[in-house]
Amino acid sequence: MLAVAxxxxxxxxxYAGYANVGGLLNYYRYMSEINKTExxxxxxxxxxxxxxxxxxxxxAPFSGKYVSANxxxxxxxxxCGNKLFxxxxxxNAHCGWPSFFQxxxxxxxxxxxxxxxxMVRREVLCKKCGGHLGHVFNDGPKPTGQRYCVNSASxxxxxxxxxxxxxxxxLSSFDD
Ligand SMILES: [Zn+2]
Numbered sequence: 237m238l239a240v241a242x243x244x245x246x247x248x249x250x251y252a253g254y255a256n257v258g259g260l261l262n263y264y265r266y267m268s269e270i271n272k273t274e275x276x277x278x279x280x281x282x283x284x285x286x287x288x289x290x291x292x293x294x295x296a297p298f299s300g301k302y303v304s305a306n307x308x309x310x311x312x313x314x315x316c317g318n319k320l321f322x323x324x325x326x327x328n329a330h331c332g333w334p335s336f337f338q339x340x341x342x343x344x345x346x347x348x349x350x351x352x353x354x355m356v357r358r359e360v361l362c363k364k365c366g367g368h369l370g371h372v373f374n375d376g377p378k379p380t381g382q383r384y385c386v387n388s389a390s391x392x393x394x395x396x397x398x399x400x401x402x403x404x405x406x407l408s409s410f411d412d
Pocket of ligand 1: 313314318364
């Protein structure tokens, strides 16, 4: 009887210990989401996504799947799911890449000076994972005058569902 009691006690202890370790691991996995290694990214992303998001590549003009898309919804980061651009900020810039006049919120992206290829450009990155999205130029339409020229490969489109709210035809909130 004593042996059985000790066995049960141990099982309970182990179970509790296991549950706590699991929770801790999940916590660290969440906290380190943006600190994935290049190996991790390479495994998770397609070759095209990896070349754009992690190696700052540029897809060929008019080759991306979102160049002329105009469904209502949200464009999120293909690497981490961060909400980046709402469909109502998309416009046809005739440049061969999906173009937006503003990000869904200023804190969702990061803009850095890019001096590569003997040009002075402003690189646009996902603020959450640091993935390269494209570049921003000063020749966009009103109201911002900005043109965020973004690679389709860095984006995933989430079509607006029933939970999405519109003011007029503007997407005001998005619920995935
Ligand atoms: Zn991201």
